[in-house]
Amino acid sequence: MEACREFDLKIGFYSSLMDWHHPDGWRCAFDGAARISFNRYIEALNTELLTNYGKIDILWFDVALPMESWEGWNAVEMNQHLRALQPDIIINDRSRIPEDFSTPEEHIKPEDHDWEACMTFNGISWGYVDSAQARNYSYNAQRILKMLNTVANPAATSC
DSSP: OHHHHHTTOOOEEEEESOOTTSTTTTGGGTOHHHHHHHHHHHHHHHHHHHHSSSOOOEEEEEOOTTOSSHHHHTHHHHHHHHHHHSTTOEEBSTTSSOOSBBOOBSOOOOOSSOBOOBOOSSSSOSSOOOHHHHTTTSOOHHHHHHHHHHHHOTTSOOO
């Protein structure tokens, strides 16, 4: 962390809202007691991240399933608590409420607010894929340039 700060690099953490291995992970969608327990668990994980490592600049939530709304994650209260720990932090919108920036996945369109494109450059996987397997799916230079043009020129067609 010190090396990053020395060069004025910002520190951000990725935090999955869903924990696929936690016993209340899927139950939290339909079991009120499991939801309370699981939300406490997720908030404790994020509290640890935001209190043990100095100044944190970005919290990037992912995987809002199985919740279909911010109420399921208790997102307003959770994010208020996390902002109290790190007042200058920016948070994305994956807790199902609009926050500091949005993170559309696998498409690009100009927005009137801060956003980040989440693209795989092959459209099939976020993890390792053998280049031969991905060849037919990988984006070519023209498609990547079109994506860049879309964000640089709001009148362009979205990808």
